[in-house]
Amino acid sequence: MLKFSMSKQAGFTLVELVTTIILISILAVVVLPRLFTQSSYSAYSLRNEFISELRQVQQKALNNTDRCFRVTVSGTGYQVSQFSTRNGAVCSGTALSPNPLYTEAFQGGAQLVLVSTNSSNFSLDFDIDGSTSLACNGSCINVIANDTVMINVSSEGYIYAN
Structure with missing residues (x-):
């Protein structure tokens, strides 16, 4: 009797x-x-977050005519402070609290840069009309991360994305 030995090969098909x-x-x-x-x-994301933050602080300034609100931006983040008095569009007097109302840190090397001075350290004060202390109309703030996007501020105080 003939025996055929068929060996089975293990493997994958094409x-x-x-x-x-x-x-x-x-x-x-x-x-x-x-x-x-x-x-x-x-x-x-940072642009949208910061625009929301600016609009919220702007609303606080519009609703509280006896107080002043300031957003201070540094190379590592930003903070919101409240002051007792205002002098036109500029916050003056003493801060109502020694600590800022809140602080937010930037993630992953992102930063905000003021277009007019090319500085990452600046502050924005809001007057009772909702306009800012920035001397710009249009593209005011660069948001720099992997991409660079703009934040626009109109002379009337409208804050929007480019």
Whole structure:
């Protein structure tokens, strides 16, 4: 009697290999760049957050004519303070609290830069009409992260994204 010995070979089929290579290439193109770099949305997120913050402080200044509110920006973050008096569009007097109302730190090397002076250290005071102490109309603040986006302030006090 003849015996045929058929050895079974273990391995993958061509379809399985091609499918695996396609999945790995999709992951390499789409997912891996997002894991190793900051998202390009960080500038947009910071811009939207800071515009919301400025509008909130502007509303506080409009509603509290006896107090002054200031947003102080530094290279590492910003803080909001409240002062006892105002002199036109500039906060004066003493701070009502030795500590700011709140402080927010920038993440991942992001920063805000005032366009007119190219400085990352500046402050914004709001007068009773809602306009700021900034001497600009239009593009006033650069938000720098992976991308650079602008914050515009109109002479009437309207704060908006570019």
